[in-house]
Amino acid sequence: MERVVLITGANSGIGLALCERLLTEDSQLRLCLACRNMQRAEAARSALLTSHSNAHVDLLQLDVGSVQSVLSAAQEVKARYNRIDFLYLNAGIMPNPQLDLNAFFKGLFSRNVVRMFATAEGILTQQDRLNSDGLQEVFATNLFGHFLLIRELEPLLSRLVWTSSSNARRSAFSMEDMQHREGRESYSSSKYASDMLSLALNRQKNSQGLFSSVICPGLVMTNLTYGILPSFFWTLIMPVMWLIRIFTNTFTLTPHNGAEALHWLFLQNPESLDPRAKYHSLTSGLGTNYTQPRQMDIDEGASDVLYSKLLELEKEVRRKLSEENADEEMSAVKYGLLTLQT
Numbered sequence: 001m002e003r004v005v006l007i008t009g010a011n012s013g014i015g016l017a018l019c020e021r022l023l024t025e026d027s028q029l030r031l032c033l034a035c036r037n038m039q040r041a042e043a044a045r046s047a048l049l050t051s052h053s054n055a056h057v058d059l060l061q062l063d064v065g066s067v068q069s070v071l072s073a074a075q076e077v078k079a080r081y082n083r084i085d086f087l088y089l090n091a092g093i094m095p096n097p098q099l100d101l102n103a104f105f106k107g108l109f110s111r112n113v114v115r116m117f118a119t120a121e122g123i124l125t126q127q128d129r130l131n132s133d134g135l136q137e138v139f140a141t142n143l144f145g146h147f148l149l150i151r152e153l154e155p156l157l158s159r160l161v162w163t164s165s166s167n168a169r170r171s172a173f174s175m176e177d178m179q180h181r182e183g184r185e186s187y188s189s190s191k192y193a194s195d196m197l198s199l200a201l202n203r204q205k206n207s208q209g210l211f212s213s214v215i216c217p218g219l220v221m222t223n224l225t226y227g228i229l230p231s232f233f234w235t236l237i238m239p240v241m242w243l244i245r246i247f248t249n250t251f252t253l254t255p256h257n258g259a260e261a262l263h264w265l266f267l268q269n270p271e272s273l274d275p276r277a278k279y280h281s282l283t284s285g286l287g288t289n290y291t292q293p294r295q296m297d298i299d300e301g302a303s304d305v306l307y308s309k310l311l312e313l314e315k316e317v318r319r320k321l322s323e324e325n326a327d328e329e330m331s332a333v334k335y336g337l338l339t340l341q342t
C-alpha cells in the first residue's frame with residue numbers, strides 16, 4: 001500500500017535531505033512537501049524528481065507561523081488524502097541569532113567545552129518578535145503552528161516526528177511564559193516545548209494509535225546555521241569541524257547525516273520506541289552515521305500542563321480568527337449595501 005508522508009519545511013536543509021532518503025528507501029511513497037514559499041517548493045520537487053524520476057511528490061502551501069495558513073492547509077490535506085502515515089514536524093527558525101564570543105572563548109578553556117560544542121549552551125541568543133496573529137514568531141513557527149496542524153489532522157495521523165535540538169533546555173522554558181516573550185532564548189525554549197509536547201501527545205494519544213517521537217539532527221550546515229555565521233566562514237573552518245567531530249559525534253555537518261534519526265524512525269515499529277527519549281543523529285570521527293536514544297529532562301506532569309495551555313491558546317486564536325472573519329463579513333455587507341445605495 002502506498003504510504004503518505006508529509007514534511008514541513010521540506011524545501012531545504014534537513015527536510016529536503018529527508019525527502020531524498022525516504023524516496024531512496026521506498027520508491028512507492030507519496031511525499032507531500034509542505035512549504036511556505038511555492039517557488040522554493042517547486043525547486044525542491046524538481047531536484048527530487050531528477051534523482052527519483054518516478055516519485056510521487058506533491059506540494060502543499062503551508063506557513064506554519066500563520067494560524068490561517070495552517071487551517072487552510074489542513075483543509076487541503078483532508079481533501080487530498082485519507083491518511084497521513086508519517087507527519088514530520090521539521091520546519092523551524094532561529095531569527096537574529098547572536099553568538100556571545102566572550103562566553104565562547106571562556107567556554108573553550110572550561111570543563112564544559114564538549115557540552116558547549118554539542119548544545120551551544122550559554123553562547124547563543126536570539127531576538128524574537130510578534131507575528132500578525134499576535135504570537136511570538138519562534139513559538140508560533142517551531143511549536144504552535146505544528147500543534148494546530150496536528151489538532152486539525154488528528155483523525156488522519158498515526159506517526160509524528162519532531163525535529164528538535166540539543167539546544168532544547170529546561171532552564172530556557174517557563175510555563176508562565178511559554179511563548180518566551182521575556183527572554184532571549186526563544187529557540188531553546190521552543191525546542192524544549194516541542195520535547196514536552198511530544199511526551200504529552202504520547203501520554204494522551206498512544207491508546208488511540210497516535211505515536212510521537214523527537215529527534216536531534218546534530219550540528220548541520222543549512223540555511224539556519226548560515227544565519228549564525230556566514231557560509232564562507234563555515235567552509236573556512238570545515239577542517240576544524242572535522243577535528244572536533246572526533247571529540248563530539250554531534251557534528252553531523254551534512255543534511256544527509258542530520259536526517260539519520262528521521263530516516264531511522266521511519267523504519268521503526270512505534271511500540272518499540274521510548275516516549276521519553278530523544279533520538280540523536282550522530283556521526284563518528286570516521287564519518288559513520290548512527291542513531292542513539294538519550295533520555296530527555298522532562299516531567300510528565302509539566303508536559304500535561306503545557307498540553308492544556310496549548311489547547312487553551314488554540315481556543316483563543318480560533319475565537320479571535322472567527323471574530324475577525326465575522327467583522328470582515330460585516331464590513332463587506334456594509335460596503336455592499338453602501339455601494340447599492342449610491
Ligand SMILES: NC(=O)C1=CN([C@@H]2O[C@H](COP(=O)(O)OP(=O)(O)OC[C@H]3O[C@@H](n4cnc5c(N)ncnc54)[C@H](OP(=O)(O)O)[C@@H]3O)[C@@H](O)[C@H]2O)C=CC1
Nearest residue numbers: 009012013014036063064065091092165219220222223224
Ligand atoms: N541545522 C542545524 O544544525 C539544526 C537544525 N535543527 C532543526 O532542524 C529543522 C530544519 O532546519 P534546517 O534544515 O537546519 O534549516 P533550513 O533553514 O534549511 O530549513 C528550515 C525549513 O523550515 C522552513 N520554514 C521556516 N519557517 C517556516 C514557516 N513559517 N512555514 C513553513 N516552513 C517554514 C524553511 O522554509 P524557507 O526555505 O521558506 O525558509 C525551510 O524549508 C529546524 O526545525 C531546526 O530548528 C535542529 C538542530 C540543529
Ligand SMILES: CC(C)CCC[C@@H](C)[C@H]1CC[C@H]2C3=C(CC[C@]12C)[C@@]1(C)CCC(=O)C[C@@H]1CC3
Nearest residue numbers: 116117118119120124165166167219228237240
Ligand atoms: C570553531 C567553530 C567550530 C566555532 C563554532 C562555534 C558556534 C558557532 C557553534 C558551536 C556549537 C554550535 C551549535 C549550534 C550553532 C553553532 C554553534 C553555536 C546549534 C545551536 C544550531 C541549531 C541547533 O538546533 C543546535 C546547535 C547546537 C550546536
